[in-house]
Amino acid sequence: xxxxxxxxxxxxxxxxxxxxxxxxxxxxxxxxxxxxxxxxxxxxxxxxxxxxxxxxxxxxxxxxxxxxxxxxxxxxxxxxxxxxxxxxxxxxxxxxxxxxxxxxxxxxxxxxxxxxxxxxxxxxxxxxxxxxxxxxxxxxxxxxxxxxxxxxxxxxxxxxxxxxxxxxxxxxxxxxxxxxxxxxxxxxxxxxxxxxxxxxxxxxxxxxxxxxxxxxxxxxxxxxxxxxxxxxxxxxxxxxxxxxxxxxxxxxxx
Numbered sequence: 466x467x468x469x470x471x472x473x474x475x476x477x478x479x480x481x482x483x484x485x486x487x488x489x490x491x492x493x494x495x496x497x498x499x500x501x502x503x504x505x506x507x508x509x510x511x512x513x514x515x516x517x518x519x520x521x522x523x524x525x526x527x528x529x530x531x532x533x534x535x536x537x538x539x540x541x542x543x544x545x546x547x548x549x550x551x552x553x554x555x556x557x558x559x560x561x562x563x564x565x566x567x568x569x570x571x572x573x574x575x576x577x578x579x580x581x582x583x584x585x586x587x588x589x590x591x592x593x594x595x596x597x598x599x600x601x602x603x604x605x606x607x608x609x610x611x612x613x614x615x616x617x618x619x620x621x622x623x624x625x626x627x628x629x630x631x632x633x634x635x636x637x638x639x640x641x642x643x644x645x646x647x648x649x650x651x652x653x654x655x656x657x658x659x660x661x662x663x664x665x666x667x668x669x670x671x672x673x674x675x676x677x678x679x680x681x682x683x684x685x686x687x688x689x690x691x692x693x694x695x696x697x698x699x700x701x702x703x704x705x706x707x708x709x710x711x712x713x714x715x716x717x718x719x
Contacts, residue, residue, distance in 0.1 A: 479610040483518040485527040486617025486624050488559040491545040491552030499545035501618050501646030510644040510670050514616050521678050525585040528595050561585040575600040593622050596630045612637045618646030621656045639666040
């Protein structure tokens with residue numbers, strides 16, 4: 466399978482893929498509509514985690530929580546991550562230097578070699594179950610990765626759903642517990658125990674930073690000409706901009 470996915474350049478299994486879950490302004494920003502309870506402690510933990518992924522050129526899959534205006538009227542949480550709003554955008558430091566949005570259209574039409582050109586692939590999700598996006602399901606299910614390392618929010622909702630979905634697909638899952646946000650502390654604690662019982666490896670940010678990874682993937686440089694769209698696959702890519710002093714590429718929201 467690896468030869469079909471990656472061609473001559475990537476004939477081996479990816480040692481690690483980082484899964485970045487719902488790191489968006491409406492959950493983590495200063496004017497968050499629906500902030501996680503541990504926001505103050507979570508932000509520096511996420512910065513360290515994302516910096517580790519960037520420094521080691523780890524491929525990144527990101528989920529973007531998305532809702533249509535009015536559809537959350539009867540939900541437990543306030544209106545959040547509404548299409549076209551600032552709150553739906555990702556926190557700046559969670560964007561890699563080269564990234565691509567894969568738009569959902571209920572089809573399986575998605576290139577499965579995107580990590581040959583981009584470090585970060587971003588999928589939208591309309592429900593708590595990331596794998597109800599057919600493109601995300603296909604991309605991850607066929608990806609030759611040895612391990613998926615998860616962080617983000619909420620651990621009792623979206624993070625749990627992605628972790629259990631990966632485990633059900635016979636993937637090795639690691640959850641960075643102190644880099645996960647929550648809306649209900651008791652539910653979060655129960656979720657951590659559940660994920661451990663299901664076979665997920667539970668670690669801290671400090672333990673993550675002690676890891677030594679094999680030789681990193683080097684991503685091709687993307688032309689700095691704004692955005693381009695692949696209409697056949699519902700993809701919008703953004704070119705990278707110079708990184709700041711923390712190694713965090715700042716790219717305009719797409």
